[in-house]
Amino acid sequence: MPALVEQKCEACRADAPRVADDELPALLKEIPDWQVISDDAVLKLSKVFNFENYADAITFTNRTTDLAEKEDHHPAILLEWGRVEVTWWTHKIGGLHKNDFIAAAKTDKLNT
């Protein structure tokens, strides 16, 4: 199995499978800094990226929106001064698809 960061998000249907609970540990091992959060019973992947100034936070936001367009998968991006919180989940299935883990791994790469 290739690393998450080398995979591509697949078009997601409403009946696509959510990631099963027993698959989570192996997937999270590749993105250890991401938190699984429950937002109104919808599981999401979230991570805060800190920056020294506003310009760097904006640059990272722009890279993340470029990634979103490329993968055709769109996260919530909360941009503040020196801080960007990125949250991935799959709206259509109301939870986490493997796409979200791939996108999270690729988001990490944007900050290196």
Add this chain to the structure above:
Amino acid sequence: MPALVEQKCEACRADAPRVADDELPALLKEIPDWQVISDDAVLKLSKVFNFENYADAITFTNRTTDLAEKEDHHPAILLEWGRVEVTWWTHKIGGLHKNDFIAAAKTDKLNT
């Protein structure tokens, strides 16, 4: 008194005055679509802007970050597909300064 949109944010000190409760109605009249929300007892101004696609939401986000740099006042911007939520408050005083109302009025102008 000039309209909010014609004023400029002033540098804000930790001992700058919060907007008093009895000043709120007149200020909110100029930005009628903004909500005053209480976030952990900190009052903030928040508004959701909806867009037909991701590109328009990104364009509006970029305009808002440009405004933030120009005013040297930085909001929380929550960007999702077709939706941007902008929240203004003054961190230093833990609440709303007149700057936030000026910034909100100018944010509305970015979407016209």
